[in-house]
């Protein structure tokens with residue numbers, strides 16, 4: 001039952017796996033020269049869940065509290081398999097045959113052997129180790145870079161809508177709110193005044209936060225939008241599309257096992273994408289709830305924003321509204337309304353933190 005639930009949970013988060021599982025069939029046993037198992041059999045045998053990336057032929061098993069990353073090799077090939085993001089095992093690699101994954105018996109035995117000496121520390125204790133340790137808040141632009149600008153005439157007065165100022169006002173309050181709610185977490189801002197940290201500096205600030213094992217950081221970049229079309233308005237949230245590859249892994253840590261870096265990257269990539277999407281969904285829900293019909297939702301979108309692409313962590317970019325739209329500009333000039341933005345962002349982040357920490361970092365029970 002545990003395996004079933006775990007598999008179900010993983011399938012919910014990875015439609016790709018569902019598609020794969022549907023096309024997997026079991027080969028007749030007599031055709032096997034070496035004893036192998038189908039995907040279904042392997043999942044049952046190991047009581048594992050699997051996330052599989054067909055493009056990179058790489059996958060990650062979740063076995064209880066452990067994760068095992070591998071790639072598909074040639075039949076009979078020995079290769080590296082990564083346990084819990086650090087320990088490299090050399091095992092007889094899974095391979096694909098007629099589009100189906102096959103797992104050598106020696107692979108299963110190797111996995112079991114590697115896991116057996118690891119003491120069961122108890123699910124509750126293990127779970128409590130997964131936490132969001134830091135939240136990085138990035139008010140877009142700043143200093144010499146004003147970001148998007150809009151000028152409107154409202155009731156006979158000129159209203160200048162400046163992206164960098166809107167972003168900073170919303171982020172300042174958001175940071176204060178998060179610090180009060182989570183005194184044990186590090187809440188960092190990439191800028192606190194009208195300064196211009198470069199995009200590289202912003203990402204470096206985020207990537208330099210020291211993390212313990214099973215701690216995560218989330219990265220939130222806040223912007224205001226602009227369009228040639230003055231009618232364009234509303235808020236939206238961006239995350240990185242799963243097919244975009246990032247250099248997530250610190251190569252120096254794995255100099256002896258360069259070939260596992262792509263696997264580790266694929267593993268983190270999927271994890272971060274899933275988490276980013278969750279944060280985005282929570283924030284959009286809270287925006288809808290907090291802002292009501294005042295400003296429309298443009299939904300969750302995927303794009304290769306630089307700030308987001310290079311952050312080695314779940315990261316999203318929020319566009320609060322359009323400085324080029326008079327209605328949005330008026331709302332974004334109103335301190336009471338900016339407060340609502342901060343509040344909605346705070347609640348969305350808090351929803352994610354609660355879900356992430358409660359689920360033990362999304363590792364299936």
Ligand SMILES: [Zn+2]
Pocket residue numbers: 140141147148163223224
């Ligand atoms: Zn911007």
